[in-house]
Amino acid sequence: MLEIRDLRVSIEGREIIHIEHLDLQSGSRLGLVGESGSGKTMTVKAIAGLLPDGTKISGSVKFDGKDLLTLSDREFAKVRGNKIGFVFQDPARSLNPMMRIGKQVSEAIRIHSDLKGSAVTEKVIDLLGQVQLPDPASLLRRYPHQLSGGQQQRVMIAAAIAADPDLLIADEPTTALDVTVQEEILRLLISLSEKRNMSLLFVSHDLGVIRFVCDSVAVIYGGNIVESGLVEEVVTNPLHRYTSALLAANPGMPKDNNFSAFMGKRLQTITGSVPAVGKFPSGCRFRNRCQFVTDECSSVPPAVTTESDHQYLCWNPSSGGAS
Amino acid sequence: MTSLVEVSNMFFHYPRARVKGGEINWTLQDISLKIEAKSTVGIVGESGSGKSTLIRVMCALLHHQQGTVTFNGQDVSQFQGDKANELRRENQIVFQNPRRSLDPRMTIRRSLSEPIRALHDRNPDDAEIIANIERVGLGTEVLSRFPHQLSGGQLQRVGIARSLSVKPTILYADEPVSALDVSVQAQVLNLMMDLRDELGLTLVMVSHDLGVVSRMCEQIIVMRHGRIVEAGLTESVLSNPQSDYTAALLKAARAASLERESQG
Amino acid sequence: MTHEFETKSRAMPSSMETTQATPAQKNDRRLWSHLRRLPPTLYIGGGLVFLFVLVAFISFFWTPYPPNALNLQNRLAPPGTPGFFLGSDRLGRDMVTELMLGARNSLYVSVVSTIVAMSVGATIGLSIAGSKRSLQGPLTRLVDVGLALPGILTALVLAAKFGPGNTTATIAIITWQIPVAARVTIGPARQILALDYVEAAYSYGRKKSYVLKRHVLPNIGPLLIVLCSVMFAAAILIEAALAYLTVGVQPPTSSWGRLLNETQSLLEAAPYLMFFPGISIVLTALGFNLLGDGLRTVLDPQQSRSGLA
Numbered sequence: 037m038l039e040i041r042d043l044r045v046s047i048e049g050r051e052i053i054h055i056e057h058l059d060l061q062s063g064s065r066l067g068l069v070g071e072s073g074s075g076k077t078m079t080v081k082a083i084a085g086l087l088p089d090g091t092k093i094s095g096s097v098k099f100d101g102k103d104l105l106t107l108s109d110r111e112f113a114k115v116r117g118n119k120i121g122f123v124f125q126d127p128a129r130s131l132n133p134m135m136r137i138g139k140q141v142s143e144a145i146r147i148h149s150d151l152k153g154s155a156v157t158e159k160v161i162d163l164l165g166q167v168q169l170p171d172p173a174s175l176l177r178r179y180p181h182q183l184s185g186g187q188q189q190r191v192m193i194a195a196a197i198a199a200d201p202d203l204l205i206a207d208e209p210t211t212a213l214d215v216t217v218q219e220e221i222l223r224l225l226i227s228l229s230e231k232r233n234m235s236l237l238f239v240s241h242d243l244g245v246i247r248f249v250c251d252s253v254a255v256i257y258g259g260n261i262v263e264s265g266l267v268e269e270v271v272t273n274p275l276h277r278y279t280s281a282l283l284a285a286n287p288g289m290p291k292d293n294n295f296s297a298f299m300g301k302r303l304q305t306i307t308g309s310v311p312a313v314g315k316f317p318s319g320c321r322f323r324n325r326c327q328f329v330t331d332e333c334s335s336v337p338p339a340v341t342t343e344s345d346h347q348y349l350c351w352n353p354s355s356g357g358a359s
Numbered sequence: 360m361t362s363l364v365e366v367s368n369m370f371f372h373y374p375r376a377r378v379k380g381g382e383i384n385w386t387l388q389d390i391s392l393k394i395e396a397k398s399t400v401g402i403v404g405e406s407g408s409g410k411s412t413l414i415r416v417m418c419a420l421l422h423h424q425q426g427t428v429t430f431n432g433q434d435v436s437q438f439q440g441d442k443a444n445e446l447r448r449e450n451q452i453v454f455q456n457p458r459r460s461l462d463p464r465m466t467i468r469r470s471l472s473e474p475i476r477a478l479h480d481r482n483p484d485d486a487e488i489i490a491n492i493e494r495v496g497l498g499t500e501v502l503s504r505f506p507h508q509l510s511g512g513q514l515q516r517v518g519i520a521r522s523l524s525v526k527p528t529i530l531y532a533d534e535p536v537s538a539l540d541v542s543v544q545a546q547v548l549n550l551m552m553d554l555r556d557e558l559g560l561t562l563v564m565v566s567h568d569l570g571v572v573s574r575m576c577e578q579i580i581v582m583r584h585g586r587i588v589e590a591g592l593t594e595s596v597l598s599n600p601q602s603d604y605t606a607a608l609l610k611a612a613r614a615a616s617l618e619r620e621s622q623g
Numbered sequence: 624m625t626h627e628f629e630t631k632s633r634a635m636p637s638s639m640e641t642t643q644a645t646p647a648q649k650n651d652r653r654l655w656s657h658l659r660r661l662p663p664t665l666y667i668g669g670g671l672v673f674l675f676v677l678v679a680f681i682s683f684f685w686t687p688y689p690p691n692a693l694n695l696q697n698r699l700a701p702p703g704t705p706g707f708f709l710g711s712d713r714l715g716r717d718m719v720t721e722l723m724l725g726a727r728n729s730l731y732v733s734v735v736s737t738i739v740a741m742s743v744g745a746t747i748g749l750s751i752a753g754s755k756r757s758l759q760g761p762l763t764r765l766v767d768v769g770l771a772l773p774g775i776l777t778a779l780v781l782a783a784k785f786g787p788g789n790t791t792a793t794i795a796i797i798t799w800q801i802p803v804a805a806r807v808t809i810g811p812a813r814q815i816l817a818l819d820y821v822e823a824a825y826s827y828g829r830k831k832s833y834v835l836k837r838h839v840l841p842n843i844g845p846l847l848i849v850l851c852s853v854m855f856a857a858a859i860l861i862e863a864a865l866a867y868l869t870v871g872v873q874p875p876t877s878s879w880g881r882l883l884n885e886t887q888s889l890l891e892a893a894p895y896l897m898f899f900p901g902i903s904i905v906l907t908a909l910g911f912n913l914l915g916d917g918l919r920t921v922l923d924p925q926q927s928r929s930g931l932a
Contacts, residue, residue: 071543214567215612243541286541286545288619295593302552305549454823460822462841473829478827478828
């Protein structure tokens with residue numbers, strides 16, 4: 037239900053994003069994983085129509101058949117919140133500290149529906165219950181600072197699903213939360229997605245989290261999707277060298293309680309660091325940092341798709357297992 | 360044999376921390392622990408557990424109200440003047456957010472020189488500075504730059520170099536890699552492990568990431584609401600947690616982590 | 624826990640990539656585009672202030688007529704009269720000369736009072752910010768009391784005790800402005816003191832006085848510069864007000880405020896006499912205010928580097 041084709045975003049003449057092909061099925065959950073400077077936030081902004089002035093954008097972002105990039109600002113605003121919901125990283129910053137919880141959620145309802153008066157309040161209580169907040173009625177009059185981080189994020193989610201969107205975009209929604217709270221919020225997102233048949237685009241730097249939540253994953257580096265496919269497939273059998281390097285650098289948790297094997301073991305690192313915008317090498321954007329670079333890599337690698345719908349952009353992919 | 364750091368029944372509250380009814384809102388309660396020289400200890404817990412406060416009390420940046428904290432057998436609350444300076448030399452901290460722990464108006468060279476200037480009352484010579492910066496894997500060209508010109512990973516290396524410039528015995532690290540990308544995190548963690556082995560450092564690391572602690576710290580302390588819930592060898596505690604809380608932490612950490620072999 | 628995985632835009636490439644050498648041409652173009660993006664208030668304010676300082680400066684070397692030269696033949700000449708570009712007053716003194724001398728006086732008083740008030744006030748503010756938590760409240764209230772004191776009354780009292788004059792006026796302005804500088808400094812200073820790099824300084828043995836001097840002060844520098852320009856504007860206005868009330872500078876020394884006083888009775892006969900000193904006061908104070916606003920806009924994005932929210 038979300039189809040991105042040949043999306044290109046340029047700022048000041050420099051192409052920062054180029055996504056040839058990205059699909060999200062209705063009701064499924066796609067993870068977009070990348071580090072700082074990968075372009076993942078820009079991609080989300082491009083889909084949401086929230087790119088800053090002066091950015092050139094081309095290609096197509098088809099949502100439910102309609103190309104979002106052809107919409108005017110007004111039309112886009114209607115889609116946002118209504119068909120597409122957003123949850124951001126730091127709930128403390130996304131919630132208005134001066135406004136009571138009830139009012140903030142009811143705003144989301146009022147903008148996108150004709151409900152008035154007590155019907156709105158009922159819906160707010162219902163939504164707060166759906167995000168598993170205990171005793172929702174008592175929360176209506178509270179201010180954000182009176183809630184914990186996890187509770188604040190649940191409120192954000194409630195506001196985001198108020199208009200029953202078809203797609204929920206979550207950008208690092210649990211990064212600022214404790215690990216136990218994180219698990220709860222992630223489970224909540226999964227259950228909401230399943231119950232409402234709502235697609236989820238989950239953006240994160242953390243492959244472990246994405247594996248937990250999502251069915252499929254797209255790895256973004258230097259504004260390109262370098263690998264995509266089913267999450268289990270990509271994580272156990274990464275093909276692009278960046279993906280396998282990212283997996284190797286992840287501290288992870290020991291399998292089968294084998295803590296003694298973990299202790300003191302160095303992690304495999306990626307040499308160098310992510311280049312600044314516009315300073316990426318020609319051809320394969322990862323080639324300056326890749327251990328397995330070949331001469332071919334100075335030209336742009338082709339997109340290859342395996343039978344299991346596992347796509348990658350690499351001249352010299354890894355074969356079988358993270359290496 | 361006395362441990363390097365010993366804490367007995369320590370209680371700490373922030374100034375003016377009182378709840379309704381006049382009762383004190385203790386941030387740390389009844390903390391007792393021992394840190395042996397050259398060991399690596401991880402302190403884990405969630406927000407509000409007091410873990411960051413604990414290391415600050417242990418290196419005497421904050422002063423506890425009850426109980427004792429000793430360094431090399433001596434009570435740290437008695438340290439004054441020169442002795443206090445020596446305590447500072449032996450105990451150094453690496454902070455969580457590299458962008459915030461360096462004065463934005465000071466060059467890297469200046470920031471690196473500050474501990475020696477403060478604790479040894481002299482200016483470090485070029486050779487010293489260069490040795491410091493190269494030891495953390497950075498080149499001398501960063502010395503004339505300002506913090507805003509460096510990446511997060513580079514800044515964290517500078518922070519580590521700064522702490523090590525006075526050759527401390529213990530290095531406390533407060534979530535040293537939490538603010539960094541995964542690949543940069545790996546670089547800094549490897550660096551810390553290498554330096555620890557090379558310099559024979561005692562390392563006390565606060566982290567919320569059990570995966571990181573599993574790799575770096577042979578001992579672990581689990582904290583919750585200002586108390587120590589469980590402590591011991593990382594291997595034992597994590598493979599066989601005695602406390603429900605530790606088990607819950609483990610379960611949540613496992614759920615959202617990549618389970619893997621140690622390499623690859 | 625906050626995580627900043629998106630802080631990337633300001634980071635330079637890794638040390639493995641060298642910085643490019645820029646040819647002189649590129650530098651010029653960059654400078655020009657940089658200058659173009661500066662706010663207009665900076666230029667307008669800067670221009671007015673520059674004009675003010677220039678006029679005051681020139682007055683030391685040249686005025687159309689010697690100070691206080693009377694031209695009894697040409698009393699109350701309207702502007703445009705040959706030899707009297709802006710007219711002359713009741714005693715035949717040339718307006719241009721008087722304005723220039725008045726500028727000189729205003730400059731002197733405002734410079735001295737601002738420098739002293741800022742130094743003393745900022746020091747007090749820093750000390751309060753660095754004092755014990757329990758003391759900070761009462762001390763800040765004390766500063767608030769100072770702020771609440773009506774400045775004009777203080778000036779009148781001082782004049783009554785020590786006689787009117789430039790010195791009295793300057794002291795009055797200083798007394799008035801010190802609480803302002805102190806109060807403005809306390810907040811930002813406290814914010815900086817709560818930052819990580821201050822804690823780091825303590826961790827390697829720095830004492831609080833060092834931290835205040837070498838970490839807090841440089842990082843609130845831009846703020847203080849902006850405050851200075853605002854205090855200059857205030858000083859100009861207060862000096863004029865005091866001179867108008869005849870408790871400030873005394874004749875024969877010229878001052879815009881005194882000119883206002885002397886010419887107000889002639890408002891019907893020769894309105895231009897009030898106009899010129901009045902407009903001078905307005906433009907100069909406005910200039911400083913605009914300059915302060917422009918500086919704040921320019922320095923603001925950099926403030927986030929020091930850690931102030």
